[in-house]
Amino acid sequence: MKHNFGAGPGILPQEVLKQAAAGVIDFNGMGLSILEISHRSPEFEAVLDDAVKLVKELLEVPEGYSVLFLQGGASMQFAMAPYNLLPEGGTAAYLETGVWANKALKEAKYFGNVKVVATSKESNFTYIPKDFEIPADAAYFHITSNNTIYGTQLHKFFPSPVPVVCDMSSDIFSRKINVADFGLIYAGAQKNMGPAGTTLVIVKDELLGKTDRKIPSMFCYQTLIEGGSMYNTPPVFAIYVSMLTLNWLKAKGGVAAIEKENIAKAKVLYEEIDRNPLFKPVAVPEDRSDMNVCFVMENPELEKAFLKLCDEKGIIGIKGHRSVGGFRASIYNALPITSIYVLIDAMQEFAEKNK
Numbered sequence: 001m002k003h004n005f006g007a008g009p010g011i012l013p014q015e016v017l018k019q020a021a022a023g024v025i026d027f028n029g030m031g032l033s034i035l036e037i038s039h040r041s042p043e044f045e046a047v048l049d050d051a052v053k054l055v056k057e058l059l060e061v062p063e064g065y066s067v068l069f070l071q072g073g074a075s076m077q078f079a080m081a082p083y084n085l086l087p088e089g090g091t092a093a094y095l096e097t098g099v100w101a102n103k104a105l106k107e108a109k110y111f112g113n114v115k116v117v118a119t120s121k122e123s124n125f126t127y128i129p130k131d132f133e134i135p136a137d138a139a140y141f142h143i144t145s146n147n148t149i150y151g152t153q154l155h156k157f158f159p160s161p162v163p164v165v166c167d168m169s170s171d172i173f174s175r176k177i178n179v180a181d182f183g184l185i186y187a188g189a190q191k192n193m194g195p196a197g198t199t200l201v202i203v204k205d206e207l208l209g210k211t212d213r214k215i216p217s218m219f220c221y222q223t224l225i226e227g228g229s230m231y232n233t234p235p236v237f238a239i240y241v242s243m244l245t246l247n248w249l250k251a252k253g254g255v256a257a258i259e260k261e262n263i264a265k266a267k268v269l270y271e272e273i274d275r276n277p278l279f280k281p282v283a284v285p286e287d288r289s290d291m292n293v294c295f296v297m298e299n300p301e302l303e304k305a306f307l308k309l310c311d312e313k314g315i316i317g318i319k320g321h322r323s324v325g326g327f328r329a330s331i332y333n334a335l336p337i338t339s340i341y342v343l344i345d346a347m348q349e350f351a352e353k354n355k
Contacts, residue, residue: 003339006317007148007292007330008170009190016244016334023240034240039233047240048229054246058255061179061202066225068201069239074100074169077186077199078107081165084221085184086112086139087211093117093138093162098125098147099323100167105142112139124324125150127284136161140183140207146171148191149321151294151328152287157181163207171291172200173249174333175259183207191291192333194242197235249333258333265331265340266290272344278302278351282324296326303327306350313346315339 004011020034027034028043037044052067061067070076081104086092090112094105096119108114115138118129125147134141142165146153153171157164163183172187179185183204190196201221208222217223217231224231229239252258270288273279273295282294297303303326310318320326329343 001314003315003342004317004335005315005329005331005339005343007321007328009196010192010330010332011334012195012241012245013248013334016241016248019244020241035237037236039230039236044236047243048234051239051243051246054243054250055200055202058173058246058249059177059179059202064206065179065202065204068203068221068224069229069234069242070199070201070224071197071235073199074167074186074188075103077167077201078104079110080219080221081142081184081186082108082111083213083215083219084211085163085165085207088112088213090139091115091135091137093134093141095129095132095141095143096121097128097144097152098150100147100169101144104144104167108142125152126282128152128154128287134158134160134162138162140165143167146289146291148292148330149323151283151289151292153289153291155287163204173255173258174262174291176255189238189242194245195238197238198242261337262290262331262333265335265337266293268337269293269329269331269340269344272347276347276351278354279347282326291330291332293329293331294320294324294326296320300325302354309346309350313342315343315346318343
């Protein structure tokens, strides 16, 4: 058995994989694969409708917001958000908490002025800045809710005098949020929602159409909303598997239930890291991520030997990003707590052998 701690594309529920595999061969008894049916067919329109309804239900999306399934990943949204929300000559505020936040603010500079209200770059992003002011005249305030590379997470969101734009790629559906606190939420599917290939966007309708800028159709939220996420051929399979995953989450009790599981998984793993003399955490305690647990060894020379032990025990995807080194355990929704205990056992066994 493999224990998949990969940062993304991440682990998916086994039952979802089985359902998706069956749909690749014969979708809903049609005698056709989900990969070959028309995106304009009633059968796929039902899939897309169900996916949108599940997003609204699980996240309790209020009226006045539109839900889109798009392509291009969160990286496309780095540009689409300012393209649609930042007037020419206007200013957007950004909180810099890691690589993805940095890439997002770089894209925004093509469309207007960018003010970095705070950064933790000087500490290699080991914490979330908290003492800063959001300009009241900014078009929006952009944040990244969870930083996969550095293992930090915003556990509380900042009150803002302007609309908040949030990249939730690596913790969407992992915990309860109040969608009404945000003007725009975007998230790549490949962590907690489905396979790579589609991107979820939740946007407050009243924010759109105010930049006095001509926007090409494929980059315009209003056009994509009017097209019902089907202005062009949508990523059919990715949306289908996302719908299956959201159904799986609903059957488990929804976001509130999975949040309890995620907190429990993170708690036991961080307790072992703090207790075990061979390992130490990267992020400051108050900002530790419940999705991406980053840690290093007191003696870096032992890293290869520990990775070898992990490989022998079926623990994969544990190697840390080159920006941080060490190890990264991505513990997304579909990862069972039993896999956490396998990793903990490996850490304890390794510590016993290397006293």
